[in-house]
Amino acid sequence: MSDPLSLTLDPPLALTALATHCGDAADDATLAQAALAHMKSPKMKKFMGRQDLIAVLVAGRAVAAAGLDTARLARRAGLYLAVGSIPFELDDVKAIAAHSVREGAFSCEAFAREGIEQVNPLLTFRCLPNMPAFHVSLNLGMQGSYFVTHPGAGQAWLALSRAARDLAAGRIDSALVGAVADQSNHLVDFRMRHQFGATGGLPNTGAMLCLERAADAAARGAPVLAQLTALDIRYTPHDPLDLAAAQPVEALGAAAPWFALEAALAAEERAFEQQATCRDGITARATWRRA
Amino acid sequence: MNARRVAVTGIGVVSPLGSDLAAFRARLIAGESAAAPVSLFDASGFATRIAAQVRAEDFTAVPATARDRKIGFGLTAARNAVADAQAHGAPLARTLPRGAAMGIGLELFSMPDMLRYLAVPEVPAGEHPLGFLQTPSDLCLHLVSREHGLTLPPLLHVSACAASTDAIGMAFRMVRDGEAAWMLAGGTDSMINPMGLGGFCKIQAMTTRNHEPARASRPFDRERDGFLLGEGAGMLVLEEWEAARARGARIHAELLGYGASFDAFGISDPHPEGEGARLAMQRALADAGIEPGEVAHINAHGTSTRKNDTVETLAIHRLFGAHARRLTVNATKSMIGHLISASGAVELAAQILCGVAPDGAPGVAHPTINLDNPDPECDLDYVAQAARPLAGPVFLKNSFGFGGQNASLAVRLNWSSP
Numbered sequence: 266m267s268d269p270l271s272l273t274l275d276p277p278l279a280l281t282a283l284a285t286h287c288g289d290a291a292d293d294a295t296l297a298q299a300a301l302a303h304m305k306s307p308k309m310k311k312f313m314g315r316q317d318l319i320a321v322l323v324a325g326r327a328v329a330a331a332g333l334d335t336a337r338l339a340r341r342a343g344l345y346l347a348v349g350s351i352p353f354e355l356d357d358v359k360a361i362a363a364h365s366v367r368e369g370a371f372s373c374e375a376f377a378r379e380g381i382e383q384v385n386p387l388l389t390f391r392c393l394p395n396m397p398a399f400h401v402s403l404n405l406g407m408q409g410s411y412f413v414t415h416p417g418a419g420q421a422w423l424a425l426s427r428a429a430r431d432l433a434a435g436r437i438d439s440a441l442v443g444a445v446a447d448q449s450n451h452l453v454d455f456r457m458r459h460q461f462g463a464t465g466g467l468p469n470t471g472a473m474l475c476l477e478r479a480a481d482a483a484a485r486g487a488p489v490l491a492q493l494t495a496l497d498i499r500y501t502p503h504d505p506l507d508l509a510a511a512q513p514v515e516a517l518g519a520a521a522p523w524f525a526l527e528a529a530l531a532a533e534e535r536a537f538e539q540q541a542t543c544r545d546g547i548t549a550r551a552t553w554r555r556a
Numbered sequence: 557m558n559a560r561r562v563a564v565t566g567i568g569v570v571s572p573l574g575s576d577l578a579a580f581r582a583r584l585i586a587g588e589s590a591a592a593p594v595s596l597f598d599a600s601g602f603a604t605r606i607a608a609q610v611r612a613e614d615f616t617a618v619p620a621t622a623r624d625r626k627i628g629f630g631l632t633a634a635r636n637a638v639a640d641a642q643a644h645g646a647p648l649a650r651t652l653p654r655g656a657a658m659g660i661g662l663e664l665f666s667m668p669d670m671l672r673y674l675a676v677p678e679v680p681a682g683e684h685p686l687g688f689l690q691t692p693s694d695l696c697l698h699l700v701s702r703e704h705g706l707t708l709p710p711l712l713h714v715s716a717c718a719a720s721t722d723a724i725g726m727a728f729r730m731v732r733d734g735e736a737a738w739m740l741a742g743g744t745d746s747m748i749n750p751m752g753l754g755g756f757c758k759i760q761a762m763t764t765r766n767h768e769p770a771r772a773s774r775p776f777d778r779e780r781d782g783f784l785l786g787e788g789a790g791m792l793v794l795e796e797w798e799a800a801r802a803r804g805a806r807i808h809a810e811l812l813g814y815g816a817s818f819d820a821f822g823i824s825d826p827h828p829e830g831e832g833a834r835l836a837m838q839r840a841l842a843d844a845g846i847e848p849g850e851v852a853h854i855n856a857h858g859t860s861t862r863k864n865d866t867v868e869t870l871a872i873h874r875l876f877g878a879h880a881r882r883l884t885v886n887a888t889k890s891m892i893g894h895l896i897s898a899s900g901a902v903e904l905a906a907q908i909l910c911g912v913a914p915d916g917a918p919g920v921a922h923p924t925i926n927l928d929n930p931d932p933e934c935d936l937d938y939v940a941q942a943a944r945p946l947a948g949p950v951f952l953k954n955s956f957g958f959g960g961q962n963a964s965l966a967v968r969l970n971w972s973s974p
Contacts, residue, residue, distance in 0.1 A: 267708075268655075268708050270708060270735060344818070350690075358665075359674065361667075362667070362671055362674055370668075371668045373601065373750050375601070376667060376750050377602040377750070380667075384758075386759050389755050389759055392662075393662070395958075395959045395961055396959055398818075398961065402819075403823075403960075406820055408817050408831070408832065408835060409817065409818065410816040410817065411816055412711075412722070412726065413722075413961065414711065415712055415714045420694075427726065430733070452689075452690070459678075460685050502705065502707060505692075505694075505695045505698040506621075545694065
C-alpha cells in the first residue's frame with residue numbers, strides 16, 4: 266500500500282527552460298570550458314568536481330534560455346537538486362592507500378601521518394554532495410530556498426514535487442529543478458555495477474528545468490515549452506538490502522526523468538504523460554501539455 | 557493552506573550523552589561534556605584525537621552494514637521517537653498518509669575495505685554489497701520507512717550541517733499543508749572514522765585541544781579553536797495538532813515555521829555579514845507569522861569555530877536589533893560536539909526537552925559550557941556555564957551548513973502540557 270504525493274496544478278506551472286548535458290570522461294575539457302562561461306570567477310574551478318561543473322553548466326544554460334534575470338533569482342527562486350553518488354577520484358584514493366599500509370595491512374597511524382597528507386585539501390570540497398548546489402547558488406547569486414537530495418531518479422521526482430508545492434503555495438516565484446551524476450568515476454562505476462545492478466559503463470549527466478507559475482511566465486513574456494498540470498508520486502516501502510527485488514538502475518542517473526521529458530518535448534505532442542518506476546521504490550507520473 | 561498546526565509528539569535521540577531522554581535532559585542541564593579521546597580506532601596520528609562518541613549500548617547496529625554506524629543510530633532514534641509518541645494516548649494512525657524525511661551524512665568509504673577493493677575490485681565473498689566499501693546514504697531512510705510502515709515517498713536531505721533541520725522543516729510543511737498526517741523527521745550521521753577525522757583535520761576545522769577534551773568545545777569563547785566532532789541521530793514525530801490531541805498524545809512543542817537560504821558567498825566561509833543566516837531566521841519567522849520580539853531564545857548553530865560564532869552573532873543582531881540583547885542563546889555543541897548532518901535534529905530535541913519540565917511547567921535553556929571568556933565580537937547572552945529559566949516559550953533553532961546552506965526553525969514549547 267502506498268500514499269501518493271499528488272498535486273493537481275490549476276493554474277498550471279510553466280516550464281520555461283530545460284537544459285541537459287550528457288558526456289563521458291573524454292569530454293571533461295569541453296565540459297570545463299563550457300561551464301566557465303557561466304561562472305563568476307575561473308578561480309573557483311579548482312574547487313569543482315565533475316558534478317559541480319555539470320550543475321553550473323546546465324543551470325547557467327537553463328537560466329539564460331528562460332530569460333531569468335539576477336533580481337528574480339536572488340531572493341525568490343528556489344533550487345531543487347538531486348545529486349548522484351560521491352565521486353572520489355581513484356588517483357587520490359590510491360595515493361592515500363599507498364601511504365597507509367604497514368606490514369601489509371591498513372595502519373591508521375600511517376594513514377593519519379602520511380596517507381591523508383598525499384591529497385590536496387580541496388579533495389574535501391570536490392566530494393561533498395551539497396557542493397553542486399553551492400556552486401549554482403554562487404554563480405547565479407541565488408539566496409532563496411533549496412532542497413538538495415540524493416542519489417537517484419526517485420529523489421529527482423521528489424525535487425520536482427517540492428518545487429511544484431513551493432511555487433503553488435507562493436513561497437517562491439521561480440524554481441530551478443535539476444539533477445547531476447558523475448558516473449564515469451571508477452568508484453561510482455563499481456557501486457553502480459555491484460550495488461545497483463548496472464551492466465555497463467554509464468555517462469555523466471545533468472539536467473535543469475526552470476519552472477514558474479504560468480501567469481508569471483506570461484507576464485514577463487517568457488518562452489513556455491510546456492505546462493505541468495498534475496504530479497503523482499508514490500512509494501512502496503521495501504527492504505533495501507534485498508538487491509534481487511530492486512528495479513534496474515537508471516542509466517542516465519538522477520537526471521533520467523528530465524532526459525525523458527526532453528525527448529517527449531521533441532516529439533511535439535500536444536499533451537503527454539511521463540511515467541517512471543525508479544529503483545528505490547518510487548513511482549511517478551507527471552502530466553504535461555503544450556502551452 | 558496554513559491553518560493546520562504541527563505538534564512534536566515524539567522525540568528519539570542517540571547521542572554522545574546517551575539515548576534515554578530523561579538522562580539526556582539531565583546531563584544537558586548539568587552541563588556535562590561527552591568529549592573524550594577517540595576510542596573507535598587508533599587516532600594517535602591525527603592532529604585532533606578527541607571526539608564525542610556514542611556508546612555501543614545506546615544503539616542497535618544493522619549487521620549487514622555494521623561499519624556504517626549512522627544506520628544503527630538512525631534506526632534506533634526513529635524507534636525511540638515512535639515509542640515516545642505512543643507513550644501517551646492511542647497509537648499513531650496507520651491508515652493516513654505518513655512518511656519520513658531525514659538528513660543523512662556522507663557515504664565515506666572504509667579504508668580497510670578500500671585496500672581490499674584496490675587489490676581485487678570485487679565484493680568479497682560473504683560481504684553484503686551494500687555493506688562493503690560504501691553504504692548508500694538513502695539505505696537508512698528506506699529501512700526506517702519499512703520498519704514503521706511509512707507509505708509516503710521518503711525525502712533525503714544532503715545539505716551538510718543543515719540537513720536534518722531541513723528535513724524537519726520540510727516534514728513540518730508536509731503536515732501543515734495536509735500532505736501528511738504525521739511524519740518521522742530528523743537525521744543521522746557519524747564521521748568519527750579515519751576518513752572523516754582525516755578530512756576535517758586536513759581543512760583544519762576542528763579543535764586540537766586534545767589535552768582537555770571536556771573543555772575543547774567552547775562556542776563563543778575567546779579561546780575557541782574549532783569544532784569537536786560528534787556523532788548520533790535525532791528523530792521527531794511531527795503530527796497534526798488536533799489529531800494529536802484527539803488521540804491523547806503528549807505534545808512537547810509546536811513547530812511554527814521554517815526558513816532556508818543560500819549564502820551564495822564562500823565555499824568554506826560564511827557570509828561575512830551573516831546575510832544567509834539572517835535570511836534563514838527571517839524566513840522562519842515570516843513562515844511562522846510571528847514578530848522578532850516574540851522570540852525568547854535561540855539554540856544556535858554555535859560550532860566553536862572562529863568564523864561561525866561571530867557571524868551567527870552578527871546575524872542575530874542584524875535581524876533582532878535591540879531585541880537581540882533580550883534574547884538568551886545557547887549552543888548544544890559545547891557538550892555533544894558537532895553531529896554534522898544530525899546536529900540540527902539532536903540540538904532541537906535537546907532544547908525542546910530542556911525547555912519543558914517533566915510536569916509540563918516552563919523549563920530551562922541548557923548551558924553553553926566552557927564559555928569562560930566571551931569573545932568581544934560575541935556579545936549576546938549565551939547562557940554561559942549554568943542552565944537558566946527561559947523567558948518565553950518561543951525559540952529558534954539554527955543550522956548553517958558548510959557550503960552556505962542555512963536553515964532555521966521557529967518553535968513554541970508546550971508549557972501547558974500536563
